[in-house]
Amino acid sequence: KQEVTQIPAALSVPEGENLVLNCSFTDSAIYNLQWFRQDHGKGLTSLLLIQSSQREQTSGRLNASLDKSSGRSTLYIAASQPGDSATYLCAPRMGSARQLTFGSGTQLTVLP
Amino acid sequence: DAGVIQSPRHEVTEMGQEVTLRCKPISGHDYLFWYRQTMMRGLELLIYFNNNVPIDDSGMPEDRFSAKMPNASFSTLKIQPSEPRDSAVYFCASSKSGTGPMNGYTFGSGTRLTVV
Numbered sequence: 001k002q003e004v005t006q007i008p009a010a011l012s013v014p015e016g017e018n019l020v021l022n023c024s025f026t027d028s029a030i031y032n033l034q035w036f037r038q039d040h041g042k043g044l045t046s047l048l049l050i051q052s053s054q055r056e057q058t059s060g061r062l063n064a065s066l067d068k069s070s071g072r073s074t075l076y077i078a079a080s081q082p083g084d085s086a087t088y089l090c091a092p093r094m095g096s097a098r099q100l101t102f103g104s105g106t107q108l109t110v111l112p
Numbered sequence: 113d114a115g116v117i118q119s120p121r122h123e124v125t126e127m128g129q130e131v132t133l134r135c136k137p138i139s140g141h142d143y144l145f146w147y148r149q150t151m152m153r154g155l156e157l158l159i160y161f162n163n164n165v166p167i168d169d170s171g172m173p174e175d176r177f178s179a180k181m182p183n184a185s186f187s188t189l190k191i192q193p194s195e196p197r198d199s200a201v202y203f204c205a206s207s208k209s210g211t212g213p214m215n216g217y218t219f220g221s222g223t224r225l226t227v228v
Contacts, residue, residue, distance in 0.1 A: 032215075032216070034216050034217060036219075042221065042222075043203060043219045043220060043221040043222050044203070044205075044217075044219040045219075046216050046217065046218065046219075049215075049216040089155070091217075097168075098143055098160060098162070098167070098168075098207075099145060099157045099160055099168065100157075100217060102154055102155040103154075104154050105154070
């Protein structure tokens with residue numbers, strides 16, 4: 001059974017800092033991995049989808065990397081802003097299944 | 113596209129009552145998922161459908177929970193009878209089969225269920 005761990009559980013940084021959120025998963029036979037953000041009390045918004053054959057995916061100030069063999073993915077946020085404050089969730093999808101398995105998330109606070 | 117639409121946004125009900133949650137997936141998406149989110153357990157998959165057919169319902173907690181997808185544009189999750197421990201946020205998500213960047217999940221805004 002796939003298990004997903006996200007470290008740190010919470011992170012507080014001053015505005016303007018670059019930061020890295022970590023995600024590890026136990027079963028490397030993934031099909032793809034999706035990063036989401038969840039604002040407090042809201043639904044999940046997809047940020048990036050990275051295929052198992054890719055090493056990186058970029059969208060604006062966000063960059064996701066994937067090292068499938070070691071079971072790790074990182075989400076890099078450049079020049080953080082208070083509006084980036086949210087919980088960030090990673091979710092790999094197994095090759096043999098359709099559903100995503102979610103980590104418990106990293107709660108990010110960017111201080112103005 | 114309006115995205116995945118869930119209703120109601122909030123539901124407060126008394127223990128023992130029947131609760132029905134509704135979901136309209138994105139047009140053209142052939143997979144539909146129901147997830148539940150709680151502080152203790154995070155996001156858990158309850159059931160998912162492919163082309164309106166239930167594929168995996170192993171996450172449905174007990175017989176009080178049932179889900180249907182009568183057509184490609186509508187699904188329901190029913191709890192009967194409801195219990196306080198069912199209180200959670202229930203999310204519906206949809207996706208499209210195939211490969212590539214367009215095949216990720218899209219989530220609805222969720223239904224916050226409170227059973228008193």
